[in-house]
Amino acid sequence: SLPKIVILGSCCVDFATYAPRLPKPGETLIGNKFTTSFGGKGANQCVAASRLGGNTFMICRIGDDESGIKYKDHLRDEGVDVTHVWITPGISTGVALIAVADNGENQIVIVQGANNHLSVADVENSADLIKSADILIGQLETPYETTLAAFKLNNGIKLFNAAPAKTGIEEILPFCTILCVNESEASLLTNLDVNISNAAIALKKLLDTGCETVIITLGANGAVYATKNNLQCIHVLCENVLPVDTTGAGDAFVGALATFLVTHKIQPLHQIIGAACHIATISVTVEGTQNSYPTKNDVFTKEYKYLML
Ligand code: RIB
Ligand code: NA
Numbered sequence: 001s002l003p004k005i006v007i008l009g010s011c012c013v014d015f016a017t018y019a020p021r022l023p024k025p026g027e028t029l030i031g032n033k034f035t036t037s038f039g040g041k042g043a044n045q046c047v048a049a050s051r052l053g054g055n056t057f058m059i060c061r062i063g064d065d066e067s068g069i070k071y072k073d074h075l076r077d078e079g080v081d082v083t084h085v086w087i088t089p090g091i092s093t094g095v096a097l098i099a100v101a102d103n104g105e106n107q108i109v110i111v112q113g114a115n116n117h118l119s120v121a122d123v124e125n126s127a128d129l130i131k132s133a134d135i136l137i138g139q140l141e142t143p144y145e146t147t148l149a150a151f152k153l154n155n156g157i158k159l160f161n162a163a164p165a166k167t168g169i170e171e172i173l174p175f176c177t178i179l180c181v182n183e184s185e186a187s188l189l190t191n192l193d194v195n196i197s198n199a200a201i202a203l204k205k206l207l208d209t210g211c212e213t214v215i216i217t218l219g220a221n222g223a224v225y226a227t228k229n230n231l232q233c234i235h236v237l238c239e240n241v242l243p244v245d246t247t248g249a250g251d252a253f254v255g256a257l258a259t260f261l262v263t264h265k266i267q268p269l270h271q272i273i274g275a276a277c278h279i280a281t282i283s284v285t286v287e288g289t290q291n292s293y294p295t296k297n298d299v300f301t302k303e304y305k306y307l308m309l
Contacts, residue, residue: 002055003134003262008123008150009042010115010141011060011075011085012094013067014289016247021101031099038074039096039289040115041139041163044248048255048293050079052279053263057081057133059126059150060142061114063093068114078290084126088114094141104243104284110141110164118142123149130154134262137254140166151175157261160211161254162189174210180257181206182250186216199224200233200309207231215273217253219246222277224309225269233309236270238277241285248289253280255293264300274304 019031038047042060050056058080062068064087071093072085092113099107123130123146130136130150135157138147141164151158151172160176162169165185173179186194190205199216203226206214213227222238256279260272267275278299286292 004057004129004132005049005054005135005137005258005262006057006059006129006133007042007046007049007137008059008118008130008142008147009045009137009139010040010094010112011038011043011062011071012040012096012110012115012141013037013071014039014096014098014247016098016100016288018100018287021103022099022105022107035288037288037291038071039248040094041141041161041251042137043071043075044251044289045137045139045161045255045258046075046080047078047290048252048279049259051293051295052256052259053296054255054259057084057129059084059118059122059129061086061088061118061122063087063091063114064089065093068093084129086122088117091117098247100245100247104246106245106247108247112141115142118146120146120149122146123153127153135159135258137161137258139163140169144169144172148172148175159254159258159261161250163250170209176211178213178215178257179206179211180215180217180254182217182219196221196224196235199235200226203233204231213269215257217250223253223273225273227269234270235307235309236273236277237305237307238274238281241281243284245287245292246284248292249280249284251289252283252293253277256280260299267300270306271300271304274302274306275299277304278302
């Protein structure tokens with residue numbers, strides 16, 4: 001049977017406004033478009049993985065409101081197993097208020113709602129699924145303790161996307177097969193101002209926390225990574241495109257990475273990361289989050305460029 005990709009994480013309804021630029025504090029801007037769509041880092045990663053042919057299972061909590069019910073139907077329509085999508089009575093589904101600028105940059109505020117009710121008891125009730133996962137993915141839009149409990153149960157690949165940035169997450173890091181962070185998340189965890197010039201130092205610092213492999217995504221500059229067994233830092237480049245909307249590009253990367261890790265096991269890691277960067281790059285050229293994620297794709301016919309750092 002197909003390898004199981006299990007995502008423990010968030011579902012949010014995304015309310016996105018599009019404007020020429022991002023507003024300054026206290027400023028009111030006139031925008032030119034508004035959309036309501038399915039988001040949340042966990043579900044975004046799940047949908048990205050599913051569209052690329054991954055056999056996905058979502059463990060999450062939604063509210064007992066209309067958007068929660070719609071969200072579950074949406075996940076099912078995307079080919080996701082929704083057996084472990086639970087409803088929390090009397091609580092709203094998570095929401096995200098997003099502003100997107102013409103240059104593709106964004107700003108996001110989320111209110112977790114039902115996502116905050118995903119509990120250690122839920123992990124215990126999903127123990128069979130979590131133990132049987134070939135790859136388990138977690139993020140930080142649901143309670144950290146819940147993700148930690150799940151990571152302790154699984155013996156497969158554990159992919160932790162420490163987003164949004166949060167301190168006090170040291171305990172989970174030794175359980176992570178792969179820690180994946182962007183520059184600002186890496187900065188918070190290392191006390192450095194992380195960018196390509198000091199990425200090798202940041203990778204080493206993060207490997208010292210106990211995870212096996214660390215990936216730092218660098219937006220248009222691709223990604224850098226290093227592993228415990230091979231301290232050589234590698235910079236995987238990605239194509240240059242004109243960004244339209246970068247919302248959820250990191251999630252496209254994580255979901256694609258998860259799928260390719262289990263469906264293209266024989267590929268070297270730089271190729272798998274290159275392919276995941278390629279999927280994220282496609283996503284930034286199209287407006288929206290999940291609706292910009294591509295479907296099954298011949299990404300391994302290419303050879304991705306990489307440099308030793
Ligand atoms: O990573 C992008 C996501 O972050 C959005 O879909 C929004 O829901 C926020 O959670
Ligand atoms: Na997009």
